Amino acid sequence: MSTFALLAVTGLGLGALYFMVASGLSLILGLMRVLNLAHGAFLTVAAYAAWSVIQMIPDQTGWLAMVVAIVVGIVAGGLFATLTEMILIRPLYRREIGQVLVTVGLWLATVSLIHGIFGADQKIIALPTALTETTAILGAAIPNARLIIIAFAVVLYLLLYFFLKRTRYGLIIRAGVENRAMVSALGIDVQRAFTLVFTIGGMAAGLGGVLTGANFGEIDPYRGTAMFISAIIVVVMGGMGSITGSAVAAVVVGLMQQFLNYYATGVGDFAVVILLAVVLLVRPGGFGGATT
Amino acid sequence: MIRALIVIGVIILLAAAPFLPIPIPIIFSDPLNAPGTLNLIGLCFVFGGLALTYDLVFGFTGLLSFGHALYFAIGVYVPAVLLAKLHFTLPQALLTTAAMAIIVPLLIGAVSLRVRDTQFAMVTLAFAQAGAVYVGQSALTGGEEGLSLGSDSLPAFLVGVTNTHNLYWIALAFLIVSYCAGWWVVNSPTGKVWQAIRENERRVAVLGLNPFFYKLSSFVIAGFMAAVAGFVYLLLQGGASPDVTTANFTLTLLVMVVLGGVGTLWGAVAGGIIYEYLNFRLVALSNSAGLQGLPAIIRVPASEPEFILGVLFILLVLFVPGGLAGLVRRHSAAVAAH
Numbered sequence: 213m214s215t216f217a218l219l220a221v222t223g224l225g226l227g228a229l230y231f232m233v234a235s236g237l238s239l240i241l242g243l244m245r246v247l248n249l250a251h252g253a254f255l256t257v258a259a260y261a262a263w264s265v266i267q268m269i270p271d272q273t274g275w276l277a278m279v280v281a282i283v284v285g286i287v288a289g290g291l292f293a294t295l296t297e298m299i300l301i302r303p304l305y306r307r308e309i310g311q312v313l314v315t316v317g318l319w320l321a322t323v324s325l326i327h328g329i330f331g332a333d334q335k336i337i338a339l340p341t342a343l344t345e346t347t348a349i350l351g352a353a354i355p356n357a358r359l360i361i362i363a364f365a366v367v368l369y370l371l372l373y374f375f376l377k378r379t380r381y382g383l384i385i386r387a388g389v390e391n392r393a394m395v396s397a398l399g400i401d402v403q404r405a406f407t408l409v410f411t412i413g414g415m416a417a418g419l420g421g422v423l424t425g426a427n428f429g430e431i432d433p434y435r436g437t438a439m440f441i442s443a444i445i446v447v448v449m450g451g452m453g454s455i456t457g458s459a460v461a462a463v464v465v466g467l468m469q470q471f472l473n474y475y476a477t478g479v480g481d482f483a484v485v486i487l488l489a490v491v492l493l494v495r496p497g498g499f500g501g502a503t504t
Numbered sequence: 505m506i507r508a509l510i511v512i513g514v515i516i517l518l519a520a521a522p523f524l525p526i527p528i529p530i531i532f533s534d535p536l537n538a539p540g541t542l543n544l545i546g547l548c549f550v551f552g553g554l555a556l557t558y559d560l561v562f563g564f565t566g567l568l569s570f571g572h573a574l575y576f577a578i579g580v581y582v583p584a585v586l587l588a589k590l591h592f593t594l595p596q597a598l599l600t601t602a603a604m605a606i607i608v609p610l611l612i613g614a615v616s617l618r619v620r621d622t623q624f625a626m627v628t629l630a631f632a633q634a635g636a637v638y639v640g641q642s643a644l645t646g647g648e649e650g651l652s653l654g655s656d657s658l659p660a661f662l663v664g665v666t667n668t669h670n671l672y673w674i675a676l677a678f679l680i681v682s683y684c685a686g687w688w689v690v691n692s693p694t695g696k697v698w699q700a701i702r703e704n705e706r707r708v709a710v711l712g713l714n715p716f717f718y719k720l721s722s723f724v725i726a727g728f729m730a731a732v733a734g735f736v737y738l739l740l741q742g743g744a745s746p747d748v749t750t751a752n753f754t755l756t757l758l759v760m761v762v763l764g765g766v767g768t769l770w771g772a773v774a775g776g777i778i779y780e781y782l783n784f785r786l787v788a789l790s791n792s793a794g795l796q797g798l799p800a801i802i803r804v805p806a807s808e809p810e811f812i813l814g815v816l817f818i819l820l821v822l823f824v825p826g827g828l829a830g831l832v833r834r835h836s837a838a839v840a841a842h
Binding site for chain 1 (some may be wrong): 752810821
């Protein structure tokens, strides 16, 4: 029972991280039809920005360092994503293949630049002692960091849900996912919504980058790519533009990887791809359809 | 007529390269017939042909696949494992590889072509990643270390530095054959339907043709040819390394095709050759002594070939849509107008 609980919480923690990357990716895809391959780079840049800033704080295992890291990560991810949209994506408006291609270039260039500046070796992330301690749940010793990560994902989901359901911009984004041409025809500036989804997606990925570091205890230049590919599976399974679909798919993928990797060594990563194939065969649109 | 003679002349010249001890300063560090130079040119030929196969899917059929590296990796890893670990003979290994190079793209294509555009891109990426995970974990493939072909697993004329010229000729033959095959298939009735699907898939369906089977044929033919490229690459490198399975590797294929010109055979070949050459030379540059004296803000980016190529690629997409082939077309149109 204790192994089961540990695997379940670890899987949920992974799913929580996938959701942070996938939610922004899914919104960008749903609204702009742009597959943003640089989304993993947002995560990596945010994680390294946070790491660089907390090197200046003397007490790295204090709460101050943790809070600063999260704030820096969110700001760096959001800023990088906003600049990406404004400088690289916007000039290629209506050239959707071109938009995908510049994000390919950005991914290659960013990852190799991070590699050049910081080296290929991982950087250790120190956590406050309260987070490395464990809490007993169903007899399993669960590291507190995992629980915090899950809590962050739940808060992110609720924030995104209420933003999309209750605010004017959320309404424009939901309408844009349904029918972009109609929204423009009604005289609404969709361009601002484009920038906005990139900013939100970058902030969520930035949070994901810092918390991925906290989860694994280290960051390296290539983790972002691995997270991005898992997020891709989540987005396809969840349905493009659907936050709830992404959340459900993220939990399914995280749990499945964790349980299968434990009980049948190394099978988990294949099993999710096979699950993806099955979902596509049965239901090509994924779990969710609309923006809810 | 004159063009055909020039092409034949160039091919004869390329085939004669192993007999020509000519130094070509700046471009190559060794004489033309040195094993190092021949190996580099051979690799350029492989990537030229590989870029061509990717162009069949992406440029001619309009399918943005992010999993093409997987089929190249089949051509690299399947024979490597069969020869080095399971001690198959060369013909047995080649037959098995050929079968896998048809079955795998057939199965993956049949599933991923159920969705289109961006979703198709994402699904192919996920499948290729499953392949990369397998290669990284399995004991058969040697994991992160890769796999080296022992000298006893291949015929003598394919092994050793002194036989590099044989590998060079194989690479040249591969490029010529794949160019001819590519030319033949894109001008065949099937190839015409591919291009019609790229322009307007619904219209093809309305005309009574089933786009699914044509797209699948493009996916499988290009996948098979990529596996052939993989085998030639394995011979040239003398082993397999997990780099060829990564998502980054597929992205570099995309860079090659866009660099040369999407939807033109010679453009893709030129893009593949130029990319591989630049990549090789930029790695050499990054290790050169001249770079060490420069300040960090120049030295660090300059020593990362993928950074330079990535930035170059972004600039190309933003300012030179159509790649090299587009530039040449615009130039000859301008000449004709005068």
